[in-house]
Amino acid sequence: MPEGHTLHRLARLHQRRYAGRAVEVTSPQGRFSASTVDGQVLRKAEAHGKHLFHVYGPDATVHVHLGLYGTFTEFEHPVVDPVGQVRMRLVGETHWTDLRGPTRCEVLTDAEVRALRTRLGPDPLRRDADPDRAFAKISKSRQSIGVLLMDQAVLAGVGNVYRAEVLFRHGIHPLTAGHRIDHALWGELWSDLVVLMRAGVKIGRIDTVRPEHLPEATGRAPRQDRHGGEVYVYRRAGLPCLVCGTPVAMADLAGRNLFWCPGCQPS
Template sequence: MPEGHTLHRLARLHQRRYAGAPVAVSSPQGRFAASLVDGRTLVRAEAHGKHLFHVYGPDAVVHVHLGLYGTFTESPLPVLLPVGQVRMRMAGATHWTDLRGPTACEVLNTDEVKAIRARLGPDPLRRDANPDLAYERVIRSRQSLAVLLMDQKVIAGVGNVYRAEVLFRHNVNPLLAGNKVSRELWDALWADLVVLMKDGVKVGQINTVRREHMPRAMKRPPRVDRHGGEVYVYRRAGEPCFLCGTEVRTTVLAARNLFWCPVCQP
């Protein structure tokens, strides 16, 4: 599932290409009420966690959650015939985009959007984010920090990659209980997530490895992975830790694969 930086990157792209002008919106698949926004001016595009919102007015906000399989494909004009199951098509003055396979694609009003956002924790990529609110939820829980970081009600936008990597970068045992997390540690984790996720928005992939541990600096081969980016432990189970050489471990925690180094994260 795409992590929060992907949705913010999409929001910025759609803001740049479609906002401020009328947008032709259709649903070739016939499973989305496109007529409610077709031809209207897109006021703005924004994201909160893993949710994307196209705001056409207080009575019409297109809410998209990509889920596991949702994707946008972006193309310059002219518009071509639909290929496959296109849930939503947007066409502007210079570009068009097709959305396929989302978990959610629906037209909501402002109150319904507020209800969705009220269920979400603060998003490190939003200016209105309040890390204090997230910490209050963490410190009241006996669940492991690894589980809490993936709970979108606690902090919105963090997925499996950022979870594993930020815990490694701060030498935190993933099973540390939330109510044992100090304020100092939480502030450090939050600040690091802001930096890492902003970089993800900028470059379009997740890079978490510090400069001194990059392939050239360590004279090691670069990571080969369809997701790209350099990481410390994510999907590196059985490989040696870059810092201590210990085998990176993995287990299933709350139905998701967890990766960590048992020495660097004691």
């Protein structure tokens, strides 16, 4: 599932290409009712966590959640006939975009948007985010920090990669109970997430390895993985830790693969 930086990149792209102009919005697949926004001016594209919002006007916001299989594909004119199951198509003055396979694609009223966003935790990529809202839940919870970081009602936008990497970077075992994370440590985690996720928005991939551990500094081979990016523990089970050499561990936690270094993140 795409993590929050991907949705913020999409929001910025759609803001540049479509905002301030009338947009043709259709559903070639026929599973999305686009009539209320078709031909309207896109006022703003923004993201909150893993949710994308195209705001057309009062009580007319298209909400998209990509889920596991949703994808946007972007094109320049000329427009061609749809290929496959296109849930939503946007056509602007110079570009057009197809959306396939999302979990949600719907037009919401302003009240529905507010209700949805109220259910989400603060997003490290939003300037209006309040990290203390997340800490208030974390500090009272006996659930593990590994579970809490993935709970979108606690913290919006963090997925499996950022979860694994930020915990490694701060030497925290992922099964540490939330109430054992003090306010100062939470501040460090939050600040690191802001930096890492902003970098993800900028370059379009997740890189979490500090300069002294990069291939060019250590002489190791670059990471070969379809996800790209240099990481410490994510999808590196059984391989030596880039810092201490201990084999990276993997386990199942709440239905998701959990990665950590037993040497750098002792229980």
